[in-house]
Amino acid sequence: MLNLSGVTRRYGDTVALKDLNLIVPEDTYMSLLGASGSGKTTLLRLIAGFEEPDAGQLWLDGERLDGKAPHKRDIGFVFQNFALFPHLSVQENVEFGLKHRETAACTDPRELADRAAEALQLVGLDGFGHRGVGEISGGQKQRVALARTLVTEPRIVLLDEPLGALDANLRNRMCDELRAIRERLKVSFLHVTGSETEALTMGDTVAVLSDGKIAQADGSTKLFTRPQNAAAARHLNAWNLLGGTARGGALETPAGSFQLPRTLADGTQGQIALRFDQLGVSDPDSVPGGHSHFTARYVTGEFNGPTALAFFRAPDGALIQVVDHLGEPRLPELTEGRTYALHYAPEDALLFEGAAT
Ligand code: ADP
Ligand code: MG
DSSP states (O other): EEEEEEHHHHETTEEEEEEEEEEEEESSSEEOOOTTTTTTTHHHHHHTTTSSSSSEEEEEEEEOOSOOOGGSEEEEOTTOOEEEEEEEBBBHHHHHHHHTTSSSSOOOOHHHHHHHHHHHHHHOOOTTSSSSGGGGGGOOOHHHHHHHHTTOSSSEEEETTTTTSHHHHHHHHHHHHHHHHHHHHHHEEEEEEOHHHHHHOOOOEEEEETEEEEEEEEEEEHHSOOOOSHHHHHHHEEEEEEEEEEEEEEEEEEEEEOOSSOOOOOOOOOEEEGGGGOEEEOOTTTOOOTOEEEEEEEEEEESSEEEEEEEOOTTTTOEEEEETTTTTTOOOOOOOOOOEEEEGGGGGGGEEOOOOO
């Protein structure tokens, strides 16, 4: 188990990580979701030992990590750009880590070759050892980078946006493979990404990094359906957030007045969260019974293949998104510029305390 406690890392005036706590359990695939510049790479570099925290502690299996040299930590790191040695063959790239490690370095050519072959087989690159790094595709380079890490039998594997450099089709395939490889090895993977779909697809658990802290770490379904705070909800790109002030059992917002799903003292600021796929659209005079609603003007639609997004503007200019699934369409024909009622089952609305940011 990896345990980060109160970890802070500053660069001059920039506070990249601020009193961060995170637990990565044994034998798990964890995604770490965060926007660009949120400190994802910094977090991985601290775990690997390429950097040290300004405050806080890191533990792996009950052993203190911070202060230890990187090569003594038994941690695997798959870099964002693969970082393969261009002048070495695939096999030599994989052997490199074994040959040059501080403890239990392997020098026997036969053993090196066997272990490299085994690692290449694990990532589906059987027989590619003799190829030059320039003679393989992007997806294959990704696998070599993974094999080079796995061959050293790390206690945990850190992957920094490992699918970022791959095209969309390949990305989907690598998602499945990464999960399958990890399940065979039983070692935990911590996979950093800026993509909410990738984070939710990959992770048994997803941790959301926001403002230098973990906003929420939970199973993907739970995180998606029940984010605990506005920061987590914002990162999922599936929730509309409407900020306002509580008054008489409702949240008064510039987009309208929303019945509060739970009590909030008058004058307290809060945000109502409504999921893109839980908003219905109708004419203002035909809102389904039992549903709450507010009105907004239809701006435009966007077709994404299996889903279609509809964009609305609330009276205050806030952008509201509604998603429709083409297999089971539920939205009426929409006319640009017209005002519609956006309605929802009251029990689907979430309330987060605190002002909108
Ligand atoms: P991410 O990987 O999520 O995009 P990073 O961890 O690379 O984010 O960066 C987090 C923040 O720390 C950013 O504001 C970045 O500019 C800053 N930062 C990262 N590394 C350094 C560094 N070596 N020197 C100064 N600032 C840095
Ligand atoms: Mg990064």
